[in-house]
Amino acid sequence: MSISTTTGNRPLPPKRLKAPRQPGWYIPWIFVGVFMVVLAVNGVMVHFAVSSWTGIETENHFIKGLGYNNDLAGARAQAERGWQVQPDFTSTEPRKGVIAITVRDKQGQILKDAAVTVTMIRPISEGHDKTLSLPYLGEGRYGAPVELDLEGQWDMRFVITHATGDYQDRKRVWVQ
Template structure:
């Protein structure tokens, strides 16, 4: 009998001791690191999938020419030209860009080379440049069709025998 009772006793499972207090704390650390890794993975995905590639070209040379740019801005302010740069939307993605040029005395500025570049600030490959013809009375204008709705920067460059002029204006195209 002792054999059978001994064999039966060995098959019985020993009662489990209750869990120690704080047994879950290491799992909280594991869960916290899992959340951080998951969030970083999502952020990495969006950072790589939404990058438009927009960057400043020749940034080093532009930095070197900064003092020249400041001198040009002072000369432009001294000339005192009165320049109006306007964009009027006519249809979706279409509009009319117009520039009016007068010197500081109100005289018309004709025989100028007027160029407007439409720059898409959020993505590359959509920029376009227009040379505006002279229409009379200091007015230069041309129609434009853009490729995307949204924000655009109009960059104006005017070359005239009495000097040059640059300006930029942000517009919203429907």
């Protein structure tokens, strides 16, 4: 009998053979992988949703919704008046421009003695809006210079109040 130096006098344990994997052993890992991909994509989407929100929301949305029929009636009355309104915005320098609005009635007569208010609204961010009262310049034209905080697209919302009725509209303008 020979003595082994690695095991001494102990007999070697029998080698264990690994049982072969059963078919489909990887299927639970596929489910885990798919769920991990879904979680990662959702995490990225939540990040972009939270980091890109500009804070713009409609204030008093329920009350505004209740007044929708009144808004439709006002739009019909405005169309019946048939005023000819020509809004204009001209950029003069970077972030500066001139707002001009020409107002005539249905027959083309000049409408003076109106109160014209223009609100410049930045559609993609809040805190930059400006409201101006335009003075009468003659010949049915109201206008004033304006300086805005940012370049780019702006909504020019104008409201005209006159003894014969009201008018409101908006125009998208580009500020250089």
